[in-house]
Amino acid sequence: MKKPAATREQKKTEIQQLSQAELVEMVLGLQKIIEELQEKLAIATGKSRTTSQTSSKPPSTDLIQKSEKPTVQPEADQKKKPGGQPGHPGKTRKGFARVDRTEISSPDICLNCGSKELSEVINIHRQQVASLVAKPIEVVEYQTQSCKCLECGAVVRGEPPRGIVPGQDLSVNLQALLVWLGNYGHLSYAKLTELLWELGRIEVSVGTLQKTNQRVAAAVKPALKALWEWAPLQSNVHVDETPWCVMGVKEWLWTASGEGFCLFHAADTRGRVRVNAS
DSSP, X not given: XXXXXXXHHHHHHHHHTSOXXXXXXXXXXXXXXXXXXXXXXXHHXXXXXXXXXXXXXXXXXXXXXXXXXXXXXXXXXXXOOSSOOTTOOOOOOOOOSOOSOOOOOOOOSOTTTOXXXXXXXXXXXXXXXXXXXXXXXOOOOOOOOEEEOTTTOOEEEOOOOXXXXXXXXXXXXXXXXXXXXXXXXXXXXXXXXXXHHHHHOOOOOHHHHHHHHHHHHHHHHHHHHHHHHHGGGSSOOXXXXXXXXXXXXXXXXXXXXXXXXXXXXXXXXOOHHHHHHO
């Protein structure tokens, strides 16, 4: 519906009386309204010009623009599915290179006629399966006996088995697994205590896990130092750093990586001098 001519003339006169600054504000306001209406129209018609990648809009607004019909990609552009690809020669697993235990299952009765008169074994089907045993963690009491020498009278004591450290409640291989799960697997001390209880029904305190982590760190320190001395001698080494929050304080985690190796170093600065000094 058109407005009366008198009203348009009155509006025209009012606009002509506005100052330049007021006219600029009016134009900017109208431009904003036009852009918002254009964006709403584009979204409604599926032709929006801005997305979360090209503007500050949240990613949730992109869903409005997505089609409800799946896009059919050309066969050449489709991502490969995991596993063996068509035409790739398969490699059947031949086993695990060891067998810890063998279980033999023999038939007792013929499922066809019910007879128990069976011949000797005519065929054996073999299948190796890696299983989680009932008690993956075994608690062993090691008794180290002492004896007296009948020649000189000295008291000698037996040596503990390999992998057993006097005074420590966890074996070397179990300590290594816990440190691997805690540092590489990012399991907290609380989750590690739950894991030990679920697998072996043993209670291990957080303090024991902390000391275990410290012992292993001290044990691998010489080898780690040798790696840091070896890494700069390689032909290609990529060095980078990233911020790392430690107890609320920003520090820096440095990495040095190359073919077959990746080393980490925690520093309180991103300066190269600090890394060179380490």
